[in-house]
Amino acid sequence: MTEVRITIEDASAGTNKNLKVIHIGGQLDESNVDEKIQEIYKLLETNPQNLYLVFDLENLEYMNSKSIGYLTDIYGKVTEGGGKVAIAKARPNIADILQVVGLTQLIQSLDSIDAAKTALAS
Amino acid sequence: MFENTLVLLGISLILAGIPAFIWLYVLFSKKSTSKIVISFVFGLGCLTAPFLLGVQYLWEKFPQFNLANFIETTIAVQSARYILLYVLFGAMEEVIKHFVVSSVDKRTLLIKTIGDSIRYSLVAALGFSFAENVLYLYQYWNQSEISQLIGMYTYRSIFTACGHMIFSGIFGYYYGIGKFSIDITKQHQLAGESSPVTNFIAKIFNISLSHAYQQQMVLKGLSIAIVTHALFNFLLKLNLIPPTIIFVVLGYIYLQYLLSRKAGHLILTTDISSVRKSSIAKNNEDVVIELLGLWFQEKKYVDVMHICERLLERDPDNNVVKLFKAQAMDKMDDKDTYKTILGTVLRHKEDLNNADQGVITKYIEHKEQLIKSQPATTNKVTPITPLVTIPATSTTPIENQKVEISKTEEDKQTFNIQI
Numbered sequence: 001m002t003e004v005r006i007t008i009e010d011a012s013a014g015t016n017k018n019l020k021v022i023h024i025g026g027q028l029d030e031s032n033v034d035e036k037i038q039e040i041y042k043l044l045e046t047n048p049q050n051l052y053l054v055f056d057l058e059n060l061e062y063m064n065s066k067s068i069g070y071l072t073d074i075y076g077k078v079t080e081g082g083g084k085v086a087i088a089k090a091r092p093n094i095a096d097i098l099q100v101v102g103l104t105q106l107i108q109s110l111d112s113i114d115a116a117k118t119a120l121a122s
Numbered sequence: 123m124f125e126n127t128l129v130l131l132g133i134s135l136i137l138a139g140i141p142a143f144i145w146l147y148v149l150f151s152k153k154s155t156s157k158i159v160i161s162f163v164f165g166l167g168c169l170t171a172p173f174l175l176g177v178q179y180l181w182e183k184f185p186q187f188n189l190a191n192f193i194e195t196t197i198a199v200q201s202a203r204y205i206l207l208y209v210l211f212g213a214m215e216e217v218i219k220h221f222v223v224s225s226v227d228k229r230t231l232l233i234k235t236i237g238d239s240i241r242y243s244l245v246a247a248l249g250f251s252f253a254e255n256v257l258y259l260y261q262y263w264n265q266s267e268i269s270q271l272i273g274m275y276t277y278r279s280i281f282t283a284c285g286h287m288i289f290s291g292i293f294g295y296y297y298g299i300g301k302f303s304i305d306i307t308k309q310h311q312l313a314g315e316s317s318p319v320t321n322f323i324a325k326i327f328n329i330s331l332s333h334a335y336q337q338q339m340v341l342k343g344l345s346i347a348i349v350t351h352a353l354f355n356f357l358l359k360l361n362l363i364p365p366t367i368i369f370v371v372l373g374y375i376y377l378q379y380l381l382s383r384k385a386g387h388l389i390l391t392t393d394i395s396s397v398r399k400s401s402i403a404k405n406n407e408d409v410v411i412e413l414l415g416l417w418f419q420e421k422k423y424v425d426v427m428h429i430c431e432r433l434l435e436r437d438p439d440n441n442v443v444k445l446f447k448a449q450a451m452d453k454m455d456d457k458d459t460y461k462t463i464l465g466t467v468l469r470h471k472e473d474l475n476n477a478d479q480g481v482i483t484k485y486i487e488h489k490e491q492l493i494k495s496q497p498a499t500t501n502k503v504t505p506i507t508p509l510v511t512i513p514a515t516s517t518t519p520i521e522n523q524k525v526e527i528s529k530t531e532e533d534k535q536t537f538n539i540q541i
């Protein structure tokens with residue numbers, strides 16, 4: 001199994017929003033995506049309404065087609081619950097894929113986590 | 123009526139030429155296909171009927187090679203014997219007509235789209251039918267009543283010619299699919315469409331899946347052409363004119379359907395030296411194409427079309443992406459556009475937001491453009507301006523809006539969305 005690290009950080013302090021930063025590092029591929037993505041789905045289950053998510057993709061080297069499908073689905077669920085999603089620090093290869101798929105038209109992609117937090121707060 | 127052989131031959135040529143010219147005009151008057159190429163394929167098609175007469179002449183000279191004679195003498199059951207004879211002559215005609223198209227294609231890269239394969243097969247078939255009509259008119263001119271001649275001429279000019287075009291056109295369609303089997307097989311694999319027959323052929327003959335698929339398609343096309351041809355001849359033999367006419371009309375409708383498929387218009391063969399370079403890294407492109415396959419399987423055809431649009435801006439000559447886009451459009455054409463969109467991407471009419479309306483309107487405008495421009499640009503898919511992506515679940519509500527979408531000039535419909 002390829003290595004992937006997903007950590008969820010609570011960044012609500014100082015804001016009046018339920019804001020989480022999800023740091024994803026390594027490679028999201030067929031061998032790990034189904035298992036690892038459940039951590040994010042658990043978060044959605046426990047926070048169904050008004051969840052604000054920043055995906056920190058600085059250390060994400062590769063994501064496969066399935067993980068893009070999951071990202072789209074997560075975006076759908078979060079926005080359905082009145083929340084928002086942003087992406088921060090995506091590498092050029094990841095940003096390129098997200099752009100072609102059209103996700104960057106739906107989800108803001110920003111250069112820093114702070115900028116992403118600010119975008120969600122507005 | 124005419125004793126002079128040359129005069130009779132001349133009259134036969136002129137009379138047989140009139141329907142052939144009309145058919146060619148109907149098929150190609152609004153197309154940009156080169157008239158020289160059409161004439162060349164038509165000319166070769168004309169040679170196929172005398173060639174078959176030559177084969178039959180040789181059979182008489184060398185009866186040990188006479189396949190018809192072999193069937194007649196070895197098959198005891200009369201019905202089986204007739205069926206085999208019809209199949210034999212149907213097969214001979216279909217193979218020789220197809221040989222014209224495939225041999226010209228191998229030397230000149232004649233066929234660049236599946237639609238090309240169908241059209242040139244139609245031309246070769248018309249050439250065959252023309253030569254056959256000349257021979258019939260020449261043979262029966264002085265032996266038949268004028269009313270019989272007119273009846274035969276009219277029937278052969280319309281239905282027999284049409285029959286030949288249908289058999290060859292169907293074979294041409296499958297030959298075209300087989301020709302582009304590498305891209306089509308890849309697209310099928312990504313879309314999760316696996317054929318046990320193709321897998322079996324590949325395994326048995328130890329060949330690649332695309333090669334196996336090509337062989338399977340050619341064999342399928344040949345089989346359909348032979349069976350329909352044999353059935354047509356059988357109905358004619360029994361003088362069952364109304365069923366023959368219904369048979370031809372249904373075949374013509376089916377052929378029109380095949381010609382209308384979006385994938386058929388795609389230019390899948392391009393000069394390697396003129397292939398435009400992709401501006402997206404191969405690894406990234408592979409991921410996106412895989413996603414196309416996943417979403418195609420999930421019937422998210424609108425999303426597939428959007429991704430294809432963006433991907434083709436970066437890699438304009440990617441045939442797999444072109445096929446995905448064309449198939450997604452075909453899938454949407456198969457059903458009501460709104461129903462398809464509402465059923466796959468958006469759950470309710472209430473989910474439609476302004477961006478969604480834009481997508482739908484643009485799609486229908488594009489369909490309209492295609493319909494209008496089909497006569498002039500059948501070899502090209504009209505580029506669409508990039509569309510706005512539909513979110514998986516849209517949340518922006520719309521206030522009681524009235525969106526007018528014109529499907530065609532004649533058929534305009536108003537779509538009311540009530541909150």
